[in-house]
Amino acid sequence: MSNIKLSTKYLLTKRLTREEVERQSLLFQKSDLMTELLGKIPAVFIIVNKYRQIIYMNKGALELTGLEDLTSVIGVRPGELLGCIHATEEEGGCGTSESCTYCGAVNAILKSQKDKSAVSDCRLVLRNDHSALDLRVWASPLIINKEEFTIITIQDIQHEKRRAFLERIFFHDILNTTNVLQLTLQLLSEHGDYIEKKELIKRAKRITQKLIEEILSQRLLIDAENKLYEITINTSNSIDILDEIIKIYAEHELTEEKTLKIAPSSKSIDIHSDRTLLRRILGNMIKNALEAAPKDGTVTIGCETIGENIKFWVHNLGFIPRDIQLQIFNRSFSTKSQDRGLGTYSMKLLSSILKGTVNFTTSEENGTIFNVEYPIKLEDELINK
Template structure:
């Protein structure tokens, strides 16, 4: 708004300035016209009683030129028709001794008046020099009159400065008032926009977003209305997305459960069918065969129970019971169940504090170490290293093995539920580990070289 006011002031000042120039030009032209007419009429009167010849003009005028010059406050020069100085109220100088050739060339009966605008030496002021013929009673030119007319702009300039002063005072008052008004207006507008920005910043898919109550009709109201409409659509889309994700999750879980349960059910069915076809009550080994079938069925039932437990763990994580603890001590406890000559703990600091559930940390380390041992091929001595480091923000864990490694073509699927590199198990171990780590805003990665081994790395931020 202040920019608009300043632009308006500048535009009005520019218009006033050009208006002043136009008025000054009109004033000087009319003033020149009046003086010129008065002088010409005076000299016409002096030579009107008889038909004056050019050579008689100087004697006819005589000392009258001084009186006329003083009365009109203007210099007057007379020249012969060929441009030579004849008479003047002042002695001639090199510039006034002759009529300029260009003017003399263009001056004729049809063009008997020429104006030339010149600048005064060492000054910004200008003057108009008029050259024209003086005629006798026979309308024959007898001489060339010249008078330089100084543009008198003093009183106009004074009026202009006075007007400009009043104008600037008024504009300054307007500018101050508009500036104060703009400041209050922008303060109110900024406060409203900050409130909207605060709401926008806190808008999230999982948060309870409240519409903005705004009962005013001003520049901000369309923005508030658009935000509330967007919020309503956002809520509808969020609800639909959450419902779709839940449905997809249950469908995927159902498919995984069905797939994992179907795996042990198929051999159970085949074994029962085979036993039914070969069943002979009189067979002396009937008890041994029945005992073998029973053991096999129990083993498959245990597999189904294990699968069901694994899916239950994945779908429902245990309640965290976080506490500030030394992860080095937890790691030592996790390593105790494994052969000490095949696993080692690599640490620099004896005290690494982290706010975490000790049972969950133990579960993460135990699962990774178990996977490391299971990756060792027959005939190779296991060598497992658990490395722990820390900095100001994070605690870093590494589990390094010398196993078979993970084939490159399946590395992108390693954390996918139901995917497993082993012939047994539910394929949820690494998926559960990843989920546990992400519960603490951490991350897990790995690097594997097939035939040489794998390094699993995960990091968990320290609590504030």
Template sequence: MNEKEKNSAQLLAELEALRASEKNLSAVFDGLQDGVFIHSMDGTILDVNVKALQLFRMSKEQVIGRNIARDFFRPHNPLEKLSDIRSKLLIGETIGFQWVAKRAGEKSLFPVEILVRMIQRDSRDVVLTTVRDITRHKKKKIQLQQRRRQLALILDGNPIPTFVIDKNHHVILWNKACENLTGVSKTQVLSKPLDSRIFYPGQIRPVLANLVLEMDRQRIQELYKDKNIKASGFIPEAYEASDRLRIQGKVRDVYFLAARCRDADGEVIAAIETIQDISDRIRAEEALKANRKLLAEVTANIPGLVYQYSFSSLGNGRFTFISNGLRTMFQLSPRQVMRKPELFFLRLDAQVREQFQTFLQMPAPSGRLVEFEFSVESGATHKWYKNSALADVRSKGEILWNGMLTDITEMKRLESMKSDVEQMVRHDLKSPLMGIGGLSKLLLNEELSPRQREFVDAIYHSSIKLLHMINHSMALLKMEENSYILHPEEFDLVEMFRSLHEEFLPSADGKLLKFIHLLDGLPLSWEDTRHVQGERLLLESLFANLIQNAVEAAPEGSRITISIRSREHVHEVDIHNFGAIPESIRHNFFERYVTSGKKYGTGIGTYSAMLIAKTHQGDIRFTTSEQEGTHLIVTLPRSFAELD
């Protein structure tokens, strides 16, 4: 091959390479994701890529030769004045701006981002303009701005004082609550570094938000070590503290919490801090501590154990207070038992523990005093305790028990001793009394002078009466023990009241009292009859005690009314006098040893009356007032067969 042929072949190879290069360049040009226009300095479009055609919905033939500034963008755009920026383009600068594009033949407009630069093409200067549709970006930006405005409105309306600083430590939000707390308006602080003297008069120092923004843990500990500083247990990258500050000249107890704010990419962009005035809460807590201390001091001298137990609707129970008597009675620490209630309950027998749980978990307490006794074995000792508690139903179903445990070991010992003594006295008295009764009865069969017979007869009847009293006392003891076996017999109730009338008439005359007896609402005649079933001696004792009470309580010159009325299944006896039962004993009128204002009263009369009524499957109730006086109403079954 000669030189000419070699040159021709080389030229052909270069042309092929150039064609391939242009083909590759064209492929890259059309493959760009942004619209690209190549135009002259006067705006005439020389070339355009596929993306630009898609963006403006036109063909290449429709685009080539058009003016880019006039035909594709809103008027007064920078492309209309390329000659003004030619010098910048010639030195290689890229000019960028945002504008609004338009589609030929359409009224629709859309936001775009435009980049303009000078390039060489075919050995001459041309302009390359790239166009990017930023409609979605604009929408997102608008949405973000709206969300920021909404968030600003929410934070501004937040009742908790709140401020936000950006990454340059400038205040970008200062809500109304913050203005009210500090007395500093947002216009004084926005876009400026936060002035710490707002919170710390006379001190220029970082506040917690400044330190959290940089997460300067060392400085946080240095400045807030005595301010209850701690990392938040709920918010990541947050710290909380409390302090006593003077704000607007007023000393306030303040709780503050500061946290970092990150964007969607995880970059720290700000720090937010909330400030709460907790002065009222602190004062309430201090008052509560003082009250608890006072309560502990007061209950420390009470012989027993005072407690408060809370039982929630979720089934959880805990002691909210226990006095120091717990140490003396059970050798337990009140603080430990308040943390772990089971420590107390494990000291009790299983049966007692169940008894406690039954009453403490009562779903609907009656409002009455709940009392029960229990014993605890402790080594060689046997202790008796009495629990007394009242329930208070709170909101959301919480039941609060206020109670007291009393050591009744000594009382139990004395009761047992008293019972032993009573039984010994009864048995020791019966034998000689029976002997006296038997001997006096034998003497009555002998020839005696009238005066001797009168004395012996008195001895006989007195011994018989004493034997009846001892037997009655023994019967009451068995009734208390629920071991008494009733032997009912039919007898005339009217005849019994006639006997009682004769017995109490002298006492009534001494106070100028008048007895009135009624039968089914009409005046009673001693010739009337009303048969009942029961043990006459017991029922006579019951009514004698109640009539005795009425005689003692009735005002002088008044009347006592005894009304007998028979209903379908019961007899009802109403004993009325114009005296009132003292308020101090109304709640336990029928309990043992309860008496008031009687010089020689034993407090056993009404107690034994109720025992006898209950033994007869009956009851006693009363009404009393200063105006109406007192009604003691006894109900007894007409026959025991009707109740079986």
């Protein structure tokens, strides 16, 4: 095996030839015991060789992938079979990109190759529509005729993951907000001064509005994940949207000791899109930037046209480390505590509804810029694609 690695390569890229893989596959296809055992168990089983190439799939695996038999995919790797977005980032395919460093499936297989059974959760983003699969992967070593193989068992845990994660974050945010509201009402009952009471009432109104926003945001995200959200096209002005969001966050606790402003170069453009989604996405961008910005730092938001698209961007002076960059759009990943972290994931999810894209650049010298780009006119034919 070659010892040469590319700079971003995680695992070596060597594969067996088609003939060698077919020979290995016959070891299992000719085994009546294997066919009977794995063929009838109501689970998804895939067997790979030491180079992580698929040589056997049971009935459950074929049904999961919509295949009639193994012929067309023999020798490919699991991420290539399932359509993982990272499987085409390097010429070596599945398991060879830098992003694969954090892949639960790849790491489970590696552990099994050290004669240790392993289980790991894996979030796999699909390249065709950027939807995602949440999988639990078991990997167990197997030796036949002195050749090393790994039996992979796959379970879909998408609903389990989604419900647990969304509920945890939702209740965390709701409890935090209601605690602040309770404290404000307590202060209101204790103070007799008219001016102080007036200020506390204003504060209570803001907190109540925030509570409503969090509930609506949760409902929107659940609808988006379940593909139940119905787009409403309306005409909005780009500067008006930015002004509106700036006013909302001007009184937010995150803005204390920080400056939030609109870039003077921002373009005034009429957009035909879903205003609710745009506001939610840009709000998440600003919130994340404020959380990342240093004390006394400035967060700048702006917009410009690129052909028939509009690009919104948010800049702050914070830097995102490389290990976080590789996972930043995953639903279950957060740079905060385990009860936080839907911001960047929801940006990407909601942007996909608007047929948009999300990306970012980051450096220690220039900070971080998140960009979202959408069609200026979201037509029906784009929505239905």
